Amino acid sequence: MNITIESTKDLLRSRKLKATPTRLEILSALQKRNSAVTFSEIQNICNDTDRVTLYRTIQSFVDKGLIHKAYQSEDEVHYALCSHNCSSEAHFHNHLHFKCTRCKKVTCEYLEEEVKIILPKFQIEKVDITISGICKNCN
Amino acid sequence: MNITIESTKDLLRSRKLKATPTRLEILSALQKRNSAVTFSEIQNICNDTDRVTLYRTIQSFVDKGLIHKAYQSEDEVHYALCSHNCSSEAHFHNHLHFKCTRCKKVTCEYLEEEVKIILPKFQIEKVDITISGICKNCN
DNA sequence: CACTTAAATGCAACGAAGTTGCATTTAAGT
DNA sequence: ACTTAAATGCAACTTCGTTGCATTTAAGTG
Numbered sequence: 001m002n003i004t005i006e007s008t009k010d011l012l013r014s015r016k017l018k019a020t021p022t023r024l025e026i027l028s029a030l031q032k033r034n035s036a037v038t039f040s041e042i043q044n045i046c047n048d049t050d051r052v053t054l055y056r057t058i059q060s061f062v063d064k065g066l067i068h069k070a071y072q073s074e075d076e077v078h079y080a081l082c083s084h085n086c087s088s089e090a091h092f093h094n095h096l097h098f099k100c101t102r103c104k105k106v107t108c109e110y111l112e113e114e115v116k117i118i119l120p121k122f123q124i125e126k127v128d129i130t131i132s133g134i135c136k137n138c139n
Numbered sequence: 140m141n142i143t144i145e146s147t148k149d150l151l152r153s154r155k156l157k158a159t160p161t162r163l164e165i166l167s168a169l170q171k172r173n174s175a176v177t178f179s180e181i182q183n184i185c186n187d188t189d190r191v192t193l194y195r196t197i198q199s200f201v202d203k204g205l206i207h208k209a210y211q212s213e214d215e216v217h218y219a220l221c222s223h224n225c226s227s228e229a230h231f232h233n234h235l236h237f238k239c240t241r242c243k244k245v246t247c248e249y250l251e252e253e254v255k256i257i258l259p260k261f262q263i264e265k266v267d268i269t270i271s272g273i274c275k276n277c278n
Numbered sequence: 279c280a281c282t283t284a285a286a287t288g289c290a291a292c293g294a295a296g297t298t299g300c301a302t303t304t305a306a307g308t
Numbered sequence: 309a310c311t312t313a314a315a316t317g318c319a320a321c322t323t324c325g326t327t328g329c330a331t332t333t334a335a336g337t338g
Contacts, residue, residue, distance in 0.1 A: 018285060018334050039324090050288050055325065057286090096256070101264065109261075115254055117235070122248075123273035125240065130269075134262035157305050157314060178295090189317050194296065196315090280338095287332070295324080303316070308309105 003031050015064035022049045023057055027066065035105040036070045036078035036097070070097040070106055070130075078106040097128075100135035107135065142170050154203035161188045162196055166205065174244040175209045175219035175236070209236040209245055209269075217245040236267075239274035246274065 008028050009019040017023065029045050030037060037045075042054055058079060061067045070078040078097070098109045109131075117127060147167050148158040156162065168184050169176060176184075181193055197218060200206045209217040217236070237248045248270075256266060 013335090020286065020334070022287085051324090052289080052326080053287055060286095098258070098261065109258060111256065111258070113255070113257055115256060116252070117250065117254060117268070117270065118252055119237070119248060119250070119270070121275040121278055122237065122270075123278055124270055125272035126270065128267075128269040129256070130267040131256065131258070131261075131263055131265065133264035136260040139260055139262055152306090159305070159315065161316085190295090191297080191318080192316055199315095282337080283333105283335095285332105285334080287330105289330090290328095292327080293325090295322100297322075298320085299318105301316105301318090303314100304312105305314080306312095308311080 003028070011066070015066060017060060017064060022046055022053060023061075026054075026057060027061070030067065030079075030081045035107045036080035038076040038078050040076065042079075070108065080106070080108050097130045098135060099130065099132045100138055101132055102134055102138040105135065142167070150205070154205060156199060156203060161185055161192060162200075165193075165196060166200070169206065169218075169220045174246045175217035177215040177217050179215065181218075209247065219245070219247050236269045237274060238269065238271045239277055240271055241273055241277040244274065 005024065005028070008024055008031065012019045012023055012027065025046055026042055029042075039054070039058070042058070043051065046054060058067070062069065062079075065082055067079045068082050070080045080097070095108050095110045097106055099106045115127070115129065117124065144163065144167070147163055147170065151158045151162055151166065164185055165181055168181075178193070178197070181197070182190065185193060197206070201208065201218075204221055206218045207221050209219045219236070234247050234249045236245055238245045254266070254268065256263065
């Protein structure tokens with residue numbers, strides 16, 4: 001499926017978000033790349049948009065299940081596009097976030113074999129896995 | 140092995156840190172509990188110590204391998220005592236951080252069966268696993 | 279196409295979190 | 309007791325994120 005401006009507008013509208021220039025800019029930038037973005041990268045993309053608007057835009061995207069937070073130990077929060085089956089309620093699946101120490105990109109990766117975590121007598125609700133190392137492209 | 144004030148002082152000195160009252164207070168508080176602490180909890184423990192000193196104390200503890208950051212998605216950074224084999228270089232082992240949604244405590248947990256994460260063509264250097272749910276005590 | 283309205287934006291101000299420089303104090307070795 | 313490098317406290321500052329409010333705009337309606 002090709003990504004057009006119209007399809008991006010429709011995506012926003014389907015989540016009850018107005019298709020404003022700033023939102024289209026951020027969302028299509030995210031669609032074009034395969035890695036997560038930080039707030040400062042979003043600021044660079046939208047040079048003359050007020051930072052308050054950007055904070056609110058990110059928040060609305062998270063609320064509506066368009067993006068999710070992909071945390072990384074030492075630095076900024078990274079935001080990644082949600083996949084299609086991502087809803088507002090369930091952001092985290094059996095995927096993980098990989099931070100490459102060489103190219104610094106944060107990507108969502110999916111495991112062929114599901115991770116088995118056994119904690120007797122605990123109830124597990126959410127699992128976040130963050131890995132750092134050298135990514136496929138840099139290796 | 141019993142934990143005495145003297146043994147805590149020695150621990151500090153063995154890492155080339157002066158055994159000051161504030162440091163002893165924080166470190167022995169950490170030794171007494173089985174869960175990680177946040178900065179604001181440290182502030183409560185050391186009421187009349189300047190927050191700048193607390194920031195610097197935490198930093199020195201992290202630098203010297205006494206504590207490590209145990210991140211949690213939504214809230215503050217939590218700090219946990221390092222185990223004995225923890226050095227300044229290698230903070231993260233095959234353990235994970237568990238945040239209980241009921242009692243709010245963050246604890247380090249160890250897996251009997253090691254987690255197997257297979258990412259073909261990637262080089263894995265560090266793995267951080269954070270889990271939320273209901274802990275053993277609350278369950 | 280003009281009109282309406284709720285949503286989105288920009289601006290100013292604020293608050294919280296963490297940092298830096300510098301003067302003073304203190305732990306610990308001599 | 310003396311010395312000195314390390315640790316602390318204070319003041320000031322930066323950065324990050326938030327809130328209130330006035331203005332603008334997307335998108336539905338006649």
